[in-house]
Amino acid sequence: MKERSNFSSRLGFVLAAAGSAVGLGNIWRFPYLAAQYGGGTFLLVYLILTVTFGFSLMLAEIAIGRKTGLSAIGAFKKLDHRFGFLGILASLVPIIIFPYYSVIGGWVTKYLAVFLTGGGKSAAADTYYTDFIASPVEPLGWFFLFLAATAVIVLLGVEKGIEKVSKFMMPVLVILTVGIAVYCITLPGAGEGVAYYLKPNLKDFSTKTVLAAMGQLFYSMSLAMGIMVTYGSYMQKDNNLESSVRQIEIFDTGFAFLAGLMIIPAVFVFSGKDALQTGPGLMFVTLPKVFANMPFGELIGAVFFLLVLFAALTSSISLMETIVSIICDRLHWTRKRSALTVAVCALILGAPSSMGFGPLSFVKILNLSILDFMDFISNSVMMPVVAFFTCIFVGFFIKPEAIGEEVRLSSRAFKSEQLFSVMIKWIAPLFLVAILLSSVFHWV
Numbered sequence: 010m011k012e013r014s015n016f017s018s019r020l021g022f023v024l025a026a027a028g029s030a031v032g033l034g035n036i037w038r039f040p041y042l043a044a045q046y047g048g049g050t051f052l053l054v055y056l057i058l059t060v061t062f063g064f065s066l067m068l069a070e071i072a073i074g075r076k077t078g079l080s081a082i083g084a085f086k087k088l089d090h091r092f093g094f095l096g097i098l099a100s101l102v103p104i105i106i107f108p109y110y111s112v113i114g115g116w117v118t119k120y121l122a123v124f125l126t127g128g129g130k131s132a133a134a135d136t137y138y139t140d141f142i143a144s145p146v147e148p149l150g151w152f153f154l155f156l157a158a159t160a161v162i163v164l165l166g167v168e169k170g171i172e173k174v175s176k177f178m179m180p181v182l183v184i185l186t187v188g189i190a191v192y193c194i195t196l197p198g199a200g201e202g203v204a205y206y207l208k209p210n211l212k213d214f215s216t217k218t219v220l221a222a223m224g225q226l227f228y229s230m231s232l233a234m235g236i237m238v239t240y241g242s243y244m245q246k247d248n249n250l251e252s253s254v255r256q257i258e259i260f261d262t263g264f265a266f267l268a269g270l271m272i273i274p275a276v277f278v279f280s281g282k283d284a285l286q287t288g289p290g291l292m293f294v295t296l297p298k299v300f301a302n303m304p305f306g307e308l309i310g311a312v313f314f315l316l317v318l319f320a321a322l323t324s325s326i327s328l329m330e331t332i333v334s335i336i337c338d339r340l341h342w343t344r345k346r347s348a349l350t351v352a353v354c355a356l357i358l359g360a361p362s363s364m365g366f367g368p369l370s371f372v373k374i375l376n377l378s379i380l381d382f383m384d385f386i387s388n389s390v391m392m393p394v395v396a397f398f399t400c401i402f403v404g405f406f407i408k409p410e411a412i413g414e415e416v417r418l419s420s421r422a423f424k425s426e427q428l429f430s431v432m433i434k435w436i437a438p439l440f441l442v443a444i445l446l447s448s449v450f451h452w453v
Contacts, residue, residue: 019248021172025327026071026231026240026253027260028175031182032324033113034229036317039265040272041291046221047213048205052269054214055222059262062440063226064425065432066396067237068254069403072415074241075250080334081235084242085402088411092402099395100335102234105387107328107351108359109380111159114321115151115363116142116293121314124300129310133301138293142366152363153356159325160352163333166344167243171326178319182264185316189309190270196303202277206269220447223440228388230261231327233395239331249419264320271313275299292317329355389448397441404434 016022043051077084081100086093119141123132131137142148162170194203227233244250272291276284279302280295287295300310329351336347361369365379374382403412409430416423423429 015245016167016172016243019245019253021176022240022244022248023253023256023260024179025171025175026237027257028179028323029231029236029240029327030229030257030261030324031179031264032229032231032320033110033117033317034225034324035261035265036268036271036320037292038228039225040269041287042221042225043206043269044273044276044291046215046218047210048273049207049209050211050213051218051222052206052266053209054218055225055265056262058219058222058226059230059258061428061432062223062437063230063232064254064258065429065437066232066399067230067257068251068416068425068429069399069412069433070232070237071241071244071254072250072412073403074238075244075246076411076415078242080242080331080338081238082335083338084238088407089402092398092406095395095398095402096235098391098398099233099235099238100331102387102391102395103236103328103331105383105391106234107325107332108355109362109383110321110325110328111156111355112148112152112359112363112380114155114159114318114325115148115153117314117317117321118155119148119151120293120297121311121318124307124311124314127307129297129307130301132297132310137297138290139366143370145364145368148363148367149360152359155321155325156352156355156359159322159329160348162322162326163329163351164345164348167330171330174326175323178323179260182316182319182323185312185319186264186267186271189313189316190267192309193271193275196275196278198278199274202274202282203270205277205282206273217447220444223444224388224448227392227396229265230258231324233392233399234328234331234387235335236327236331239334240327242334247419250416251420251423251425272296275303279303385448389451390445393441393445393448397438397445400433400438400441404430404438409433 016025073084073088077087079087082093082096085096085099120132123129162174164170193199231237276291276295276299279299284295296313297310300306300313303309329348332351333344333347336342336350337344362380362383365372369379372379375385377385403409409426412429413423413426
């Protein structure tokens, strides 16, 4: 049997896993959710949930992967054959997400090209974004380009492709993010935006704030989609598991925090507080207007969309790698054959999402566009279900002690064992049911 690929070092694993977690969820989704749900209040709730709820789920998934040396389908079944269905459910999530995520990655690539070629002013026009995504052909071209870049990196393998690219992209992401954030918070008049973002206000606290923050954790930290199980299966046994998870959390949450510092103060200065309520359109509609009014706006816009492209790529790589790993494990195909098959299937499955705002705009499911429906099914329904059953699986079948044993293989003590046990058995499942019910009632 062919030896399973591994990350060459703990740093390589942490950067690759952090790269998976750091994506559009941090730079696109986190700032507009923070703006909608009270700024500093949302930030405080998110931080508390990250070090408790997020830590416990991520640790469980990575430990399961390392313990079994298998991707999601094989891992859950190996530990308890009754939970083979959970591996299948977890594996379906990236299969659904990867095609439409690559469509959005194509949009980011388009905007980078526009700013690099001096078209930033035209991107600030009111109808520029809607005209672009409604086009029958152009979005497909950018989608293909983004998908091809992802496939090339995955084809190169774990160590030569994913790890090497992550070691390059993650430090660049840090430099770009810090640089833009410092620039934005030092703009004249940015203080009001910084205060809104950093200062919690109890009157802004609500159940919706907690549920929104928990939903963001899934989207941001690559949980409940088999990714961390897969990356855990590539992790060497002597790497400190608990410490690695904490480092991934720091990377992921740090990027989300800095993304808010990049975007919220700048929008306050150039478009006013009300512009923050544009939701998902913040990055593609509002920010180009902000850059158009900024000194050196073309340059700042180009650097920003380069940052977003790198973040999108690191996450799309992890999504594709998870699917490729499943195929390699189950069908024993070569990496090349598996990766090319996944790329072609993603192209076919992603095309309707791309055309769902143009030629296929008449297709509505639950009154949602094709892309929005795929996002709803994967993020709002399947991920909470997978996470819930993962908690039940770990908490009451293989037991938290099994995860503790895996953690102690690479360290003398499991420092957060009591927190982990309580969260995984009792608190997380209750919250997950609340997220699922809230999401379903919101849309149905």
